[in-house]
Amino acid sequence: MDIQHLKLPDSLRKQLGKPMGELILGTPSENGQKLKNRFEEHSPHILVAIGDVVSEMLVTNSIFPHVLVTDGKTKRIELERKPQFEGYRTIRTASPAAEISIEAWQTIRDISKAIHQDSRIHLSVDGEEDLLALIFVHELPEGSVIVYGQPNEGAVILHVDQESKTRVEKTLMQMAIG
Secondary structure, eight states, rough: OOOOOOOOOHHHHHHHOOOOOOESHHHSSHHHHHHHHHHHHHOOOSEEEEEEEHHHHHHHOOOOOSSSEOSETTTTTTTSSSSTTOOOOEEEEEOOOTEEOOOHHHHHHHHHHHOOOTEEEEEEEEEOOOOHHHHHHSSSSSEEEEEEEETTTTTEEOSSSSHHHHHHHHHHHHEOOO
């Protein structure tokens, strides 16, 4: 699929509000240890964290994803204290709420091509980062893992495989070109 500016139609909101992978129930402090145990047993080739709370939870528990994606908000509310991620190179992009910008998609494509085992990239999004999980699934190689927050429930572990790539491709094709 070519890079394009996409807008989330109302018809997809309910579907995308559901976890796209395995939901790990619990608070950030509970899930930090659960995920640490999980990733110590099986470390993914590429690990991406999407969301301020999830990114901070992982780093606080000595899990250092290759890419952290944040927008300075949680549940669309501006954070009073934005997490700082030492050892991460910050790249900035913009993507409005309920949209995937061409700029953000291209940035994710570039990151996905350049990522390696020692990568530590913090993608800071001006706008909203939620839908960018779709682009990471689209762009990352199979075997990668994405962790993102499920509001008021916990964290979701999404494995990038052919099934998730096919689901994402169908979803992206249903989005309105903006």
